[in-house]
Amino acid sequence: MPYAMTFEGFLSTIRLFPQKKRLPSSLRPLFLSIAASKVEVERLGFESNFLSFLENSPFFLSFFDELASVGVSLPSLASFDVYDEYGDHLGVLERLLEAYKSELEGFGYIDEALFEAEFYEEFVRGYGEIRFLVEGFLSLKEMELLNQVASITPLVVTLEIDGYNLDYYRRLGMTKEELERNYRYEIEWGSQMILSKKALPPLGSVNAYAFGSRLDQVALVLERIHTWVNEGIEPERIAIILPDERFADYLRLFDKERNFNYAMGERFSDSSLFLSLQKEIERLESLPPPASLLELSPLGLEALRAFTLELESQGEIEASRLLQEGITLLAPLERILENRPPSEILRLLLKEFATRRIDDVGGGRIRVMGILETRGLNFDRVVVVDFNEGLIPKPSDKDLFLNSSIRAKCHLPTRLERENLQKHYYLSLLRRAKESVLAFVSNEQNEPSRMLLELQTPIFSGKELYERTLFGAPREHKGFVEEIIDSIPWERERFSHSRLQSFLLCKRQYYYRYIRGYSQREEENESAWLGKTVHRWLKESFDPSISQKKRREHFLSLLQKERFPSAKLAFEARATAKKMERFFEREKERAKEGAQPLWLEERVEFEVEGIDFVGFIDRVDRVGEEYWILDYKLKKALKVDKERDLEKTSDFQFALYAQALRQRVGGAVAIRAFYYDLFKGTLEEEEYLEEKIALLPLRLARLKEKNLSFELCEDARVCRYCAYAAICDRED
Structure with a gap:
């Protein structure tokens, strides 16, 4: 019988670390933060404070992992940095990595992402053939492993090529023949021969809708689901795709019938248990010493054990059990934490708990997921919300330490290649669906993704759809567009150039903002x-x-x-x-x-x-x-x-x-x-x-x-990014 597993699981299985103790992934940030206190990370623009650095540790770990994936050391990067643009940074990063490895060695751990492994040949020999569906990037290290696999048993790789990933796979040199866009290939890895080549299906029906705010997009989701289910589409064949998983909070507001199943689950940090524990910690921290248990000796985990007993005595049983779980997690590091203030350790545990998810066990039949979860899946109908620049594609933080030129020289994916990979995922999803609709926000702060132009997608206004779906009948604004006659008390006012510009651009805008005081709350970006x-x-x-x-x-x-x-x-x-x-x-x-x-x-x-x-x-x-x-x-x-x-x-x-x-x-x-x-x-x-x-x-x-x-302005283009366009009935 064929056996299926993820590529990550496959790699983890064939990479052995005999007589080595693997570091749990949850402890990587902790060890790196401890190492950072011994290195001048301030020169990189980061605080060396334990908790502050802990929050930023994923930037560094991701960077170290990438270098390890292509077998490039930090000292060797200097040869790629022609203008010594990152010279100072690389020196600090090298010292940080060495300090990290030293901390691990002191506890007998190895970080498997940064450590050379032995190849588990016997596992591979157990299979007559291995097939691998490629959806993302292949690092040099991964390609070396696949070469080892192919030398033992037949290995067939399947991949779909389009305009977004063509250049990347051509650069890898996976085949003797040149790859072409819009084809699905089966390739024998060892010989680099193309076994089959089939044309990819054309895009199905794809339409896009513009909305004035993020919340308004929910209307499209609800309207499409209602229509599709009435047409006989099985709910399991419908998917709602969220480029930003926080959009799920909007869906939950209107999902009264529990039709949605959220693949990302719910944030544990939103749970009553997490919030009550956070509140209790803040209360105890605010007490003057020695009234607070958090300031009493002993330090380290011993103080936390005393704190769990205190919580239990107050009837906070679940919170006490959660902290016990956290103490068990940190127990191997008790020697490191013995001199740490208890409040700091508690904050550390809260950060760990905040990353957890609660599975959506009682969810409905329509799946809500991120784009990465759609790889290899097929749906008949798809809705993608937030189809905006900045989310599709989503910018990566991986260029923080190296620019695209240096990344290309050491065979790391460039910013453009990473962005194109995201677009490839969306294109593959839309290609496999019979009908798709895309929603985006169009206002002063947001603009549609350029991918809409690349797809040549028809764009429609979502205003009427939003009003009809969420609020029943369309709204009327007759009373708001009547003539307004008033005077400006200029003798008592103090003007700025922007206030004068508002008056000259549109007197109605000026009236709402400065006379009636309808000012929007503006958040600094x-x-x-x-x-x-x-x-x-x-x-x-x-x-x-x-x-x-x-x-x-x-x-x-x-x-x-x-x-x-x-x-x-x-x-x-x-x-x-x-x-x-x-x-x-x-x-x-x-x-x-x-x-x-x-x-x-x-x-x-x-x-x-x-x-x-x-x-x-x-x-x-x-x-x-x-x-x-x-x-x-x-x-x-x-x-x-x-x-x-x-x-x-x-x-x-x-x-x-x-x-x-x-x-x-x-x-x-x-x-x-x-x-x-x-x-x-x-x-x-x-x-x-x-x-x-x-x-x-x-x-x-x-x-x-x-x-x-205070008449409306003649140039309707002014209304496009105006906060009062809805009042004036000029949202279109």
């Missing part, structure tokens, strides 16, 4: 945080006390000292600093040309036509007899206001700041204004500064009008 931080570093680096030669050095020192909210942001900041080299070189040239920074992140309060304004100017330089206003731009593609028809322009930022500057320095001084591209080190001049200054009185006069009509 990572890009905004990084932008503000770079501005702060630049302000400090261009302080008059710091010489021109030392500015970049000071900027980099601030980067090293910064406490970043996440490891990803830390490395994005380093990448940004690297890209800003041209800016600092340009600054040296400008200094020689006589440019002198006068204002840095300057707050200005000023008056124009009797209206009070406030703003922050990134920088003002004195260049000869001129004053230059500089607005930093930290974007890959700098876009500036090029509106030649001044009647249509709404951007008066530089015009306002020029007025503030003239009021501050006095007189009709010569002023120029520039957008400063921090990546390219180039200056893009505002072409119509004086013309806009002349127009300001006319534009500001509109603010003062009595009985002003």
Whole structure:
């Protein structure tokens, strides 16, 4: 009888470690965090604090695993790093890896991902033929193992080739003949001969729907399931695919009949048991010593054993048993933990428990899963939500230590290859289904995945579907689009350039936001945080006390000292600093040309036509007899206001700041204004500064009008990313 197993299970079986004690995967982060306390990981932008590093340890373990998979050592990477871009990083990483291995050796463990194994030849000889379905990447180490397998027993590999994985498999050189896209191959591994070649089926019906928010996508899921089940499709033949598993929380809100079966289960961190244990730990931590058991001796696991007894005496039986389980897990490391504060160990256990899942044992017949779980499976009908850029494909953190050029040189998958692999998974899923629908969010923060263009998928509005499915009849907004007549109390208000721009773009938007106060709660994203931080570093680096030669050095020192909210942001900041080299070189040239920074992140309060304004100017330089206003731009593609028809322009930022500057320095001084591209080190001049200054009185006069009509804007493109589009019935 044929026997099936996962490729991971197969590799684990044929790799032997005689008389070695394998390190449980759950303990890898713990040992690495202990090793990190002995290495200067701060030079990588990470905190060496035990718990802080523990949270970031997956970045390092993934990197070490990748290098081991291609047989590349950290010292040998230096030969690939032509410009010594990562030289300092690699030295720290090498010391961290050695410290990690040393910690393991002290406890008699080996990390099987980083250790050479013996080949279990007898297991392979037990099979007359082995067949392997390839869906993902094959590392050099894995290919070497398959070569060993093929030398003992016939090995046939099956793989599907499309435009997303063609280049990768051609690069591997798996066959003597050249592979072609849109075919399914069976290949004899040992001889590299193609045994069969069959054309892949064409895509079935695929349509996409645009929605205004993530929650709205649930409407498409519910509507499609209702339609398909009524058409006679078996629920087991329907799949809901989540690029981000957190979307399951939205589905659960509307899954009152328990039709869905969630392959990812439920997060244990959301359970009442986890939350109650977390609350109890926080309560005890807040007690002053010696009232808290967490501050009493003995330290280490002994204190935790006392704490479990305390919980049990309070009737918290389940919490006590959970902690006992955690103590058993950590028991082999008691020697390491004996001097650790109990509160730290408890936090460590909470992190471990937070990764656990509770199986969805009472789920329905329609499967909800991630894309990786669909490999090798076939469904008749498929819904994919969150078909947005940033999720399809999902960016990887694996380029944090090496760029794509170096990765290609040492035979590691590049960023593009990893992204294309994800697209291959989605394409394979859609190809195997008879009908598929894709949902995505389209608003100011989100845009559809470029894969939609590559698939040439028809796109429809999901607005009416959303209203009909979730709320019954379509909503009417007749009362909201009537004429609104009001006045702006400009004498009592303080304006900014963005507030003026809102008024000029759309008076109705201004009315809702600034008069009625319908302000949306805005959360700062990572890009905004990084932008503000770079501005702060630049302000400090261009302080008059710091010489021109030392500015970049000071900027980099601030980067090293910064406490970043996440490891990803830390490395994005380093990448940004690297890209800003041209800016600092340009600054040296400008200094020689006589440019002198006068204002840095300057707050200005000023008056124009009797209206009070406030703003922050990134920088003002004195260049000869001129004053230059500089607005930093930290974007890959700098876009500036090029509106030649001044009647249509709404951007008066530089015009306002020029007025503030003239009021501050006095007189009709010569002023120029520039957008400063921090990546390219180039200056893009505002072409119509004086013309806009002349127009300001006319534009500001509109603010003062009595009985002003707050009409809808004529250009509906403004509504695309407007928070009030639904109120104005302009969501389409």
